[in-house]
Amino acid sequence: MPAKVYAYAESIDVANAVGKYIIQHQDAAISAKNTFKIALSGGSLGKVLKKALIDNKDVASSVKWDQWEVFFSDERLVPLDHPDSNFGLFNELVLKNLPADAGNPKLNVIDESLLTGKDGQLEGADESKDLEITKDYASKLPADGKLDVILLGCGPDGHTCSLFPGHKLLQERSKLIAYISDSPKPPPRRITFTFPVLEAATSIAFVAEGAGKAVTLKEIFGDKSSQLPSKLVNEISTGVEVNWFVDDSAVKGVDVLTAKY
Numbered sequence: 001m002p003a004k005v006y007a008y009a010e011s012i013d014v015a016n017a018v019g020k021y022i023i024q025h026q027d028a029a030i031s032a033k034n035t036f037k038i039a040l041s042g043g044s045l046g047k048v049l050k051k052a053l054i055d056n057k058d059v060a061s062s063v064k065w066d067q068w069e070v071f072f073s074d075e076r077l078v079p080l081d082h083p084d085s086n087f088g089l090f091n092e093l094v095l096k097n098l099p100a101d102a103g104n105p106k107l108n109v110i111d112e113s114l115l116t117g118k119d120g121q122l123e124g125a126d127e128s129k130d131l132e133i134t135k136d137y138a139s140k141l142p143a144d145g146k147l148d149v150i151l152l153g154c155g156p157d158g159h160t161c162s163l164f165p166g167h168k169l170l171q172e173r174s175k176l177i178a179y180i181s182d183s184p185k186p187p188p189r190r191i192t193f194t195f196p197v198l199e200a201a202t203s204i205a206f207v208a209e210g211a212g213k214a215v216t217l218k219e220i221f222g223d224k225s226s227q228l229p230s231k232l233v234n235e236i237s238t239g240v241e242v243n244w245f246v247d248d249s250a251v252k253g254v255d256v257l258t259a260k261y
């Protein structure tokens with residue numbers, strides 16, 4: 001199933017489309033099994049989620065937080081209130097802005113009590129504890145391994161989750177959550193979903209904005225031989241639908257059909 005690309009002139013329209021997409025999948029998941037399992041990413045996605053889930057009042061009033069189970073597609077090995085934490089970003093921008101009666105999602109976060117070292121750096125880190133964090137996070141994934149929605153970012157280098165171009169973790173098949181201590185983007189110590197988790201999902205959506213992503217998207221959609229991690233997600237053939245929500249500048253010069261969600 002080829003990836004679908006939804007493009008908009010304005011950033012706010014990208015966020016509103018992401019909000020609509022989330023609500024449609026939330027409603028389908030809840031009517032089927034009474035719960036919505038969604039994985040989030042960090043980086044630029046944080047601000048999009050704030051616009052989609054807090055500022056857009058129609059979407060905000062449709063979110064059934066009590067029935068959400070939230071996971072993180074990757075996480076940096078830093079305290080949950082650290083500026084580099086992907087959970088921390090979601091907490092600051094979304095959770096802390098929820099009205100008191102909004103309900104409480106079930107949050108699946110790393111076990112902070114096992115953290116060592118400082119700021120996700122290698123110095124002072126105890127790798128055996130990092131591996132415990134990794135194993136513990138894997139145990140939090142749904143028993144059937146199936147997430148309803150995974151929201152992904154695409155870095156300017158084409159990475160997604162903490163799966164980086166050319167990295168050996170792109171081949172990881174035996175673990176659902178993997179540990180990385182040589183992330184080329186700081187901080188170096190992180191955990192990440194592997195391809196088997198992405199392959200088992202119902203729906204994946206990338207959100208990518210800005211002219212800085214155009215060269216990368218050109219390669220992802222135009223170069224059949226590209227091995228960029230985000231391009232490899234587009235090629236998953238397990239039946240998971242892959243969507244891209246982008247602004248016009250991110251797809252300027254990219255030879256791809258776009259639509260509105």
Ligand SMILES: O=C1O[C@H](COP(=O)(O)O)[C@@H](O)[C@H](O)[C@H]1O
Pocket residue numbers: 040041042043044045073074075086152153154155156159160161162185
């Ligand atoms: O390091 C990370 O980067 C990616 C991409 O971030 P973006 O700011 O270019 O959208 C992000 O998806 C991932 O969760 C994060 O850990």
